Amino acid sequence: MSRVHVTCTVNGDETEFLCDGGQTLLNALRDELGLTGAKEGCGTGDCGSCSVIIDGRLTCSCLVLAPEAQGAAVLTVEGLASGDDLHPLQQSFLEGAALQCGVCTPGILMAAAALLDRNPDPTETEVRYGLAGNLCRCTGYDKIVRSVLAAADSQRTTSQRTNTEETA
Template sequence: MAKTHVSTSINGEPVEFLADPGSSLLDALRNTLGLTGTKEGCGTGDCGACSVTVDGRLVCSCLVLAVEAEGAEIATIEGMAQGEALHPLQRKFLEMAALQCGICTPGVLISARALLEKNPDPTETEVRFGLAGNLCRCTGYDKIVRAVMEAAAEMRETV
């Protein structure tokens, strides 16, 4: 089968690549474009390790075809920091030890950012619900939830 030309925007930058018709967005990000921050955990959309946003909507990139990125705005973990300055979520995850092995961390951070963009003042229950699609085997969820809550508070103060 012939590859399809895809023009998209990733982390605010225009990107073009060739994709096999059946290849996933995850495969294109990692193997074609070298954006390896997005991780593959399960390949079935159950773990959230491959979470990215497509046109502002949180998705599991293992379930999205690469060709569906045509004309879309994609945000990955690589675009979360602003130059050398970490995003408040990234900083709080480090400060509060809300990560260990790192497989789930990019997806959790992207999911948390998507949550806070829609709801900048979530309750603990809303944070837990917002991150329910992300599985973590190392840290447990308490440190993650606390880090998201702290980052949300800090982000509200700087607005």
């Protein structure tokens, strides 16, 4: 069986890989690129633990064929931090004890990042609906929701400060 050559951007890096035509993007990320942060919890798009952001859009990578990533920009949990600086969500999840086993955490972080990108000041209800596609069986979501709200707060504070500095 001939393999498909795919060129895309993964976490900011120009990336090429070979995959089978029927291979999911999730499997390509994990098996071809060694990015095992995205997990397969169900394989049917119901649990969200494979969530990645493709061209700015939150996506279950188990429902996307790898060749569909041709030319796309894919962001996975491995690309969420900027070098040594954790994303505010990562920091708030650590401080807020928003994870127990941690297997859903990469997907939830991506869903939360996508939410904050389009809504930097979400209400609790908006956070809950924003994360409704991601199952967590350990936490009861309480500390996750609080941590997303805390991250939104800190992100807004930071950007306000930056804006003030820029205008000053």
